Amino acid sequence: MFTRINRLAIELPEPAYGDANAAAAVQELLGGRFGEMSTLNNYLFQSFNFRGKSKLKPFYDLVASITAEEVGHVELVSNAINLCMKGITRPGDPDTTPLNNGLNKRNTYHFIATAQTAIPGDSMGKSWTGDYVFSSGNLVLDLLHNFFLECGARTHKMRVYEMTDHPTARAMIGYLLVRGGVHIVAYAKALEIATGVDMTKMLPVPNLDNAQFDATHPYIAMGLNRKLFTFSYQDYQDIAMIWRGPLPDGGTAEVIQGVPDGGPVPDLDELPEEFAPGVSREDFMKIAERLQRSAGM
Numbered sequence: 001m002f003t004r005i006n007r008l009a010i011e012l013p014e015p016a017y018g019d020a021n022a023a024a025a026v027q028e029l030l031g032g033r034f035g036e037m038s039t040l041n042n043y044l045f046q047s048f049n050f051r052g053k054s055k056l057k058p059f060y061d062l063v064a065s066i067t068a069e070e071v072g073h074v075e076l077v078s079n080a081i082n083l084c085m086k087g088i089t090r091p092g093d094p095d096t097t098p099l100n101n102g103l104n105k106r107n108t109y110h111f112i113a114t115a116q117t118a119i120p121g122d123s124m125g126k127s128w129t130g131d132y133v134f135s136s137g138n139l140v141l142d143l144l145h146n147f148f149l150e151c152g153a154r155t156h157k158m159r160v161y162e163m164t165d166h167p168t169a170r171a172m173i174g175y176l177l178v179r180g181g182v183h184i185v186a187y188a189k190a191l192e193i194a195t196g197v198d199m200t201k202m203l204p205v206p207n208l209d210n211a212q213f214d215a216t217h218p219y220i221a222m223g224l225n226r227k228l229f230t231f232s233y234q235d236y237q238d239i240a241m242i243w244r245g246p247l248p249d250g251g252t253a254e255v256i257q258g259v260p261d262g263g264p265v266p267d268l269d270e271l272p273e274e275f276a277p278g279v280s281r282e283d284f285m286k287i288a289e290r291l292q293r294s295a296g297m
Contacts, residue, residue: 002068008079009072010175010219011263015083015168020116022164023084024107028123029160029176030077034152036176037120038132039183040070042149045135046142059139061236062190062243063146066183068231072262073176078118079266080172085116091272098273115276117268140194147187147199154180154208161213174215178225181208186228189253190242200248208248224260226251233258 031037047064050056089111092098102111109125110116121127134145157180161173185208188199210216210225219225228243230236240255247253270277279287 002071005259005262006265007262008265009069009076009179009260009262010171012076012080012083012266013167013171014266015086015166018086018088019084019164019166019169020088020102020105020107020110022166022169023081023110024105025123025160025163026077026081026084026169026172027107027119027121027125028156029153029173030074030081030118030122031120031126031128032122032156033132034149034156035122035128036070036073036077036153037128039149039153040067040074041130041133042135042146043067043070045133046146049135049137051137052139056139058238058241059143059190059194061230061238062186063142065228065230065232065236065239066186069179069229073179076172076175080168081118082116082268083168083266084166085110086269088116089271089273111274115271115274140191143187143191143194147184147191150180150184150187154184158213161215170215174210174213174217175219175224177210177213178216178219181210181225182228184208185247185253186239186243189245193242203248223251223254225249227254227256229256229259231259 029035043063044067047060047067050060050063053060088105089099089101099111102108102116105111107119107123107125109119109121113119119125119127134142134149136142136145154177157173157177161170161177164170184203185200188203191197191199210220226247226249228239230239234257237255237257243253243255245253
């Protein structure tokens, strides 16, 4: 079972301006082949389908705990996209084309289908697909795939980082570069225990040094480059049998039983020009009255 906490993995900076094309590029980090929806669903189904959970518990615990973190990453990227879309259009009479600013943007789907919010798809508007999920049932093969998947995801994050300087997008990507680097090393450590092969000798694929990205520095200062969370207050403790010892950056691996502190979930403004949420003041007063009656007030 999953417990949901009404917090984001980090606090995202409120943007002073919107950038629809930045949001379109960030979509690749959500619904692309190497996006967070892919890392989530790969690990989710591998954890569901894992054979020998008791016999191979440290490996199961590792995949299961990272799965839970990836749920939060999907949430984080989606909210970053939503904030990148802030203030691009204006309220107005329909005949004044209040959504005109969305006409020539890279992803008009943002304006037509989702009221300027994230879509479960990539930077070109292609929907995410379960074809991206790899769950072979072979432990070493799945771990090797996960190592490769995280390396591919890191490459895409670095490239999108270089495409946009939007502060919300960069803060989010900086965090994911740090956390994705942890996952790469975690799977490398798991593979070394499972096979005896030192996967870190393959690094950098790509370079794991985050110092070159200014937006990573706050998260490195918080020690998030060495911490692996269980995302459970009592389960998945055996990740400590894998996530231990020295790290490539000179730090020491640290397991945290529980979840990160996180940050607030953004409260998105109304967009009358998108008919979203489509609740007038009169409707709101009636809803409030019904809620009070329902509560016996």
